Amino acid sequence: MKGITSPQAAGWLLALIVAVLLPLFTGGYLTSILLLIAAWSIVAVSLNLLYGYTGQLSLGHSAFLGIGAYALALIAVKVHVGFWPAFFAAIAISGLFGFLIGIPALKLRGPYFVLVTLGFAAIVGVIALAWTGLTGGANGLAGAPRPTPIPLPWGGRLKFDSLLNMYYFTLFFLIVILFICHRLVHSLIGRTFIAISHDENLAESLGINTMWKKLLSFTISAVFAGVAGALYASYNSVISPDIAYFTRGMDVLACLIVGGAGTMAGPIIGTFVMTAIPEALQIVPSLRTLINGFILMLFIIFLPAGIAGGFKAFSSRWGLKSEERRHGAP
Amino acid sequence: MARKLVSLFLAVFFVVGLMCALAHAQESAAMKSMKIGVISPLSGPLTFVGTSMLRCVELAVKSINEKGTLGNNGPGLLVGNQRYKLEIVNYDDAADPAKSVAGMRKLSEMYKVSVVLGPFGTPQVWATQEVNQELKVLYNGLSTADESRKKGNALYIQERVPGLYFGDAMAETSIEKGYKKAAVLTDINQAYLSWGKRFQSKLESLGGQVVAFESVDIKHTNDYHSIMTNFMAKNPDIIFVATYEEPTALAINHALDVGYKGKFMVTSDWGVKSEKIVGLERMEGSLVQAMVHTYYRKYPDQDKRGYATAFIKKYAETYKEDFAQPGLSVYDPAWMFARAMEISGSVNDAYAIRAACPKALQEGKLPIIFPNNDVLKNGLMVGAPELLLEVKGGQYKLLKEFHVPRSILE
């Protein structure tokens, strides 16, 4: 693992400091944008695990986002339990659906897999809209709770009513999930994922049980997406079927590609670029799709590795040059 | 090594700088004029309605800024000793409840608005009711649902009697005309659904029969042929279509496509655009539940107060387009809020403004389209009558003018 003084670590630390301090200086609306970026980053990270590291392109993550969100709202409201039981139940349900959908879906490859995940996502979206009895239909569901206050060791309680605290809550999960992903990717399982992403047949011939590994990746990915969905529901307190609409899956993929699939920082950079910059420039929503499309197009043609991927390649070439200068060219 | 660090810091510095610029831009937004918010769908299937909403508020604001709320106390608002110019800040919620909530937050936190017009649609209104009191925003959300004013929200105004109360009159007229068998198509939106159900229960209680009842998500439906074929098989005398203007026209067209020869019943969402799409001559004998201006548009001499026809003319001159039916519903509340600010002496205190709303209407001096003259405790604006029209020879014939008793609405 790279040393703690490496530029990468420094970059992460700086980003963390900015992420923690920035909302203290800006207004509520901006904090809500940062919260959304954090939440969508979690989804991008989850897709990154499945696509960037395991090579399976799924357009179905909107389904898990929706399942996580609706599960939290429904369990908390209808079963009258507190936030935490509902939260863990929601992500467990999300993971369960990931497992169940993954079993048949992962038997397919290439465009078939993409289309089957899209099909599942579309079906979940339709159910969210049409099963009025369960989900409230077009009216959506209100009442998803904020996290219950946590008693602090020095007295008093940490409450989550404020937008700021909710932001830190979301940021906390982003960091935890990033950490889990990092450890996962650098472990043996992670290397297996990467092997599958390079050449699935070869991996299989090496004795790797690709089906189980892919399923593991898919399920974990679904759990993380479910976390994002539950967090979003908790923050907004109102959710509507639009959260499960299948086009979200494409938006997440776009963020991931632009940021750089297969890198740790990629999903976050990509989500930030595709969300914050249009917001900052106060771009009209209809133009945003157009601009995001252009950005994605430019990246896929000229820099398919994304920002982070390109930065990696660029800096490693640069690094080589300064190495040569120090030790003399061979 | 140092170079890498430098480039890294530069990149981060750029990002931080961008965000600081963001923050700064936000702070310098709040200035002297008085901002009012508009949340409406400016993208997605209900754009037509949302655009109209925004424009109607613009017309009201323009008039108030020029001549004041009473036509002679301008320019702008006179609150206490200070004159204010009204300025609109709007948000596109694409008729998505989650976005409506985000919009209310943004308008409140970033622009500090104390009154908002919109959003449109019952799901969007119920969603925003969860946050508007915490944000201290007084608003008129367009919802024709009965529950909307019964949730104990102290800062919500419902500008019109919920549609389901008209279901009774519509069912009665249907029976009177001899249309005993009905098929009902509603939007899955609660407001239209309960409107349809109310019509059904009254019709059945009067000896009629509802042979088919379907609810669909009109936002994602483009093809009503199958539904209409289904209805036709059951031989209804009349098909009640309860949804927004354009889908109503589409559904009617598709019914005609598959050979339906009976009558239609439509809600007050019916307007100029839908007339053009279907063609009134293809709807002979159909019934239209209408707001007063739909009738006045064809018969201006019936508009004794004159404000409705004046507004229609102004809109056509300014925008050269037809407006969407529900869009104009925010026009009156916009005037009411402005006048209430003057009466209450406050532009920031949503509760004070709300308290002054009844007086603003009771004065009876505002050039509002619908002759409402009071605001109930639960936020409902009351006073205006509703109409039932019949399509005859490509024109409208006034069948009934009715009021819903105040006691039922409280």
Place this chain on the structure above:
Amino acid sequence: MVELAQYLLNGISQGCVYVLLASGLTIIMGILRVPNFAQGHLYMVAAYLGFYMVMSYATNYWLALVLATFALGILGLLVYFLVFYPVRNAPEVNLFVAAMALLMILEGGALSLFGTESKWFLIPWSRSVLSTGSLSLQTQRVIVIAGTTVVMLGLWFFIKKTALGAALEATAQHREGALLCGIKVDRISATAFVVGTALAGIAGVLIGPAVLLEPTMGMGPLLVAFSAIIFGGLGSIAGAVLGSLLLGVAESLASGYISATYSLAFVFAIMIVMLLFRPKGLFGKEVWRP
């Protein structure tokens, strides 16, 4: 029982739109190996083009149909050279993402240019309805069925009876083999893409007067078209035709007998079942090798 015939008729007319879209999709997929996600949006662009020509410039509808198709073909050529040609050797995923980006550009462009309000495409016979006995169909939809039949016959003729068509078929069957035979595979790819977009164009202008025009109108038909080509087998035009008609009828029957809201889910369920049990579809030659 009478309504069953009406449902079938409704389903076939809607299915014809899917036929045109799916044929284009399957041709592009067979030769360029990319699921052209933007196909639905190309169809939308054609519908809008036709709309503006007829409504704003008083063009004759049939002329508008020809012009719009031509324009879409040129657009297809442009898109091929600017987008798909540069990434032709990249992993398949990249091509897919490029198609997605194209979709976003077209949708954003349509939103900005045409506005978000729905448009109504009115032509002289917009309100006329043809009926025989108890069956009835909007005149424009009859034109859709007739038009689709003509176009598909023309397509069949093109592929089976012309040299260019044979080259297309050869490239779809075996790219390397076609290269070895001296076929200019890159040119064939461009041709395939142009044919695909032209088909989407025809579909758009044919159905335009019968539906509401919105920037997102392409998404629904696109997904059904994808289901159709999976059902019929990737790369097979006959499969695309059969799959489209079947799914169009299934959608219509589901709407009528079960529930209109769930009808799209129903179509997807069919696709998923097909994918799980017979991924190569009805007429597909082999399971796709990534």
